Amino acid sequence: MAEIVLDNVTKRYPDGALAVDKFTMDIADGEFVILVGPSGCGKSTTLNMIAGLEDITSGELRIGGEVVNNKSPKDRDIAMVFQSYALYPHMTVRENMGFALKLAKTPQATINQKVEEAARILDLTQHLDRKPANLSGGQRQRVAMGRAIVRDPAAFLMDEPLSNLDAKLRVQTRTEVSRLQKRLGTTMVYVTHDQTEALTLGDRIAVMRTGLLQQCGSPQELYERPYNLFVAGFIGSPSMNFLPGTVDQGVLRTPLGDIPVTDRLRRGLERAKAPRDLIVGIRPENFEDVTLVSPDNRPYGITFRATIDVLESLGSDVFVYFTKELEQGVDSQELRELAQDSGRAEGGVSGDTIVARLDTATRIREGDNAELWMDARPLHVFDPRTGLNIALEGDGAAPPATGGAA
Amino acid sequence: MAAVSTTPRQRISWGTANFVVIALALIPVLWLASLSFKTPAAVLDPSFIPAQWTWGNYTQILSTSQFIRPLVNSIGIGLIATLIAVVFASMAAYAVARLRFPGKGVLIGMALLIAMFPAISLVTPLFNILRAIGLFNTWPGLIIPYIAFGLPLGIYTLSAFFREIPWELEKAAKVDGATPFQAFIRVIAPLAAPGMVTTSILVFLFCWNEFLFAISFTSTLASRTAPASIAYFSGSSQFTVPTGPIAAAAVVITIPIIIFVVFFQRRIVAGLTSGAVKG
Numbered sequence: 001m002a003e004i005v006l007d008n009v010t011k012r013y014p015d016g017a018l019a020v021d022k023f024t025m026d027i028a029d030g031e032f033v034i035l036v037g038p039s040g041c042g043k044s045t046t047l048n049m050i051a052g053l054e055d056i057t058s059g060e061l062r063i064g065g066e067v068v069n070n071k072s073p074k075d076r077d078i079a080m081v082f083q084s085y086a087l088y089p090h091m092t093v094r095e096n097m098g099f100a101l102k103l104a105k106t107p108q109a110t111i112n113q114k115v116e117e118a119a120r121i122l123d124l125t126q127h128l129d130r131k132p133a134n135l136s137g138g139q140r141q142r143v144a145m146g147r148a149i150v151r152d153p154a155a156f157l158m159d160e161p162l163s164n165l166d167a168k169l170r171v172q173t174r175t176e177v178s179r180l181q182k183r184l185g186t187t188m189v190y191v192t193h194d195q196t197e198a199l200t201l202g203d204r205i206a207v208m209r210t211g212l213l214q215q216c217g218s219p220q221e222l223y224e225r226p227y228n229l230f231v232a233g234f235i236g237s238p239s240m241n242f243l244p245g246t247v248d249q250g251v252l253r254t255p256l257g258d259i260p261v262t263d264r265l266r267r268g269l270e271r272a273k274a275p276r277d278l279i280v281g282i283r284p285e286n287f288e289d290v291t292l293v294s295p296d297n298r299p300y301g302i303t304f305r306a307t308i309d310v311l312e313s314l315g316s317d318v319f320v321y322f323t324k325e326l327e328q329g330v331d332s333q334e335l336r337e338l339a340q341d342s343g344r345a346e347g348g349v350s351g352d353t354i355v356a357r358l359d360t361a362t363r364i365r366e367g368d369n370a371e372l373w374m375d376a377r378p379l380h381v382f383d384p385r386t387g388l389n390i391a392l393e394g395d396g397a398a399p400p401a402t403g404g405a406a
Numbered sequence: 407m408a409a410v411s412t413t414p415r416q417r418i419s420w421g422t423a424n425f426v427v428i429a430l431a432l433i434p435v436l437w438l439a440s441l442s443f444k445t446p447a448a449v450l451d452p453s454f455i456p457a458q459w460t461w462g463n464y465t466q467i468l469s470t471s472q473f474i475r476p477l478v479n480s481i482g483i484g485l486i487a488t489l490i491a492v493v494f495a496s497m498a499a500y501a502v503a504r505l506r507f508p509g510k511g512v513l514i515g516m517a518l519l520i521a522m523f524p525a526i527s528l529v530t531p532l533f534n535i536l537r538a539i540g541l542f543n544t545w546p547g548l549i550i551p552y553i554a555f556g557l558p559l560g561i562y563t564l565s566a567f568f569r570e571i572p573w574e575l576e577k578a579a580k581v582d583g584a585t586p587f588q589a590f591i592r593v594i595a596p597l598a599a600p601g602m603v604t605t606s607i608l609v610f611l612f613c614w615n616e617f618l619f620a621i622s623f624t625s626t627l628a629s630r631t632a633p634a635s636i637a638y639f640s641g642s643s644q645f646t647v648p649t650g651p652i653a654a655a656a657v658v659i660t661i662p663i664i665i666f667v668v669f670f671q672r673r674i675v676a677g678l679t680s681g682a683v684k685g
Contacts, residue, residue: 086577100583
């Protein structure tokens with residue numbers, strides 16, 4: 001058990017490509033930290049540097065207070081679970097799990113005892129003498145976990161350990177991973193590109209993009225107070241709606257209606273020296289069917305009419321999709337990159353489909369010209385030049401320099 | 407291949423073509439086998455099937471050290487050269503497949519160069535070198551050149567096999583606490599074992615069949631290999647050609663190859679084509 005400290009850790013490949021840029025983070029002993037981001041954001045490289053499988057170009061990495069930059073993986077006391085599981089195909093499950101202990105010259109009796117204990121935890125006891133090729137995907141995944149557990153290491157590193165499982169098993173295993181981590185109380189660094197996995201598992205989440213740490217915080221914090229457009233768009237499903245907005249005579253004009261500028265937002269605008277044209281971010285759950293909003297709440301938001309193009313009923317939620325004519329589009333480099341990174345063909349301001357999550361009690365039908373209510377309190381406002389969340393600046397909690405300077 | 411449907415006509419034309427090719431390849435071998443069973447007097451008899459079957463040629467060659475000793479040499483030299491070549495080739499192939507190091511391109515180029523080099527042009531210089539260092543007509547005198555020519559073959563086939571082993575296994579081994587050497591020995595090498603077997607067979611066949619160096623660098627039974635020894639067979643008198651014994655010896659040294667090919671056919675094909683599709 002140990003804390004892991006990354007101090008300005010940078011990875012630059014010999015060809016000059018910068019994979020990870022000045023990554024700084026303190027991971028406390030026993031903490032469950034998730035590194036999340038789109039592919040190519042440097043999250044796996046960061047994990048490999050912690051493991052010692054990739055050299056650190058500059059900066060310092062400390063595990064348990066000791067600088068380990070130049071230590072080989074075997075001297076770092078860490079265990080890793082790989083995306084492909086990387087089980088040794090020529091060894092049985094028992095040999096796979098005991099391999100690390102055998103290399104460490106642990107007495108055979110101790111190895112057997114530890115392997116059997118881990119097998120019991122992971123429900124692998126009856127498979128101990130089988131070869132990985134004869135196991136199902138879920139069982140292989142558990143063997144990979146078991147191989148990490150028997151070591152009793154200072155930290156677990158997991159590189160997308162669930163991405164090869166089918167959807168149902170993934171959800172199930174996700175809970176198991178979480179339970180296991182709580183039970184063992186070992187520091188865990190977990191890499192994923194799936195924001196749902198990140199939100200459900202981690203104590204703390206580090207969102208990365210193009211080698212830069214965007215924001216680091218608890219799931220709730222990332223969701224409620226995203227530092228910039230990227231984090232706002234990446235975290236949450238369905239993702240945040242972005243609309244163009246203009247500050248004019250004390251109101252924020254958006255295609256959905258005029259929203260009074262709060263004091264908090266005004267402070268932020270002044271502090272950020274923001275331009276008149278802004279990007280407004282609204283989460284799907286901040287919309288509601290106006291008939292279901294209590295009269296007390298209505299003044300906190302605005303109401304507007306929209307023609308519902310598509311309605312999806314998921315049982316627990318109803319999602320409606322509608323479009324709004326935009327008088328002028330806001331062009332933002334950040335938004336375009338976000339759309340690209342999250343794999344959406346169109347997105348952001350120019351693709352003006354808006355998603356709203358409504359209560360299942362709604363009577364709205366597809367094709368209706370429905371009246372909807374939007375809660376203006378949790379509104380996010382971003383500076384299109386930098387992508388920074390201006391509303392946060394109003395709180396005086398300025399995002400770090402790494403936040404959106406990319 | 408099996409999925410391709412064929413019309414009867416295609417089948418007939420392919421069948422004919424295959425038959426012709428197989429016949430062309432097999433007739434000389436069968437003819438040799440037939441010769442080996444003929445009596446010395448019947449050697450010039452044009453009939454394919456011997457009028458009178460005899461084991462005489464075989465008993466003659468297998469009863470003298472003229473052939474037994476070279477067989478032992480062939481096996482010994484072949485096995486030692488193969489073992490050493492495959493061990494070094496596997497290390498080199500691993501480096502070629504996995505590591506980035508300066509001079510990698512040069513290494514691959516040199517290996518290819520050696521494989522392509524016309525052996526005949528090396529006979530005279532090697533002969534002089536071997537004589538100068540006292541290895542002429544010794545086992546090492548043949549083993550060392552065989553290793554040199556077996557290595558490129560081994561490096562090429564093995565690096566194709568190594569490339570197919572997922573790299574994450576090695577990473578896993580390292581994280582599990584293995585040194586690079588332990589990772590190689592305990593994880594990578596066992597997985598590359600099929601590739602090593604294939605490579606060993608190919609290298610051994612090369613050593614077994616080699617004639618040019620064998621005839622040039624040996625002078626006595628101390629190191630002469632089986633193919634070279636056939637050239638030294640003598641007839642019962644200086645005026646008779648030892649056709650029968652030569653044919654019998656040729657059959658004897660072909661038998662191990664036939665056995666190898668029959669048993670390891672798939673592996674040999676895999677080795678020869680590995681890297682051709684994926685790589």
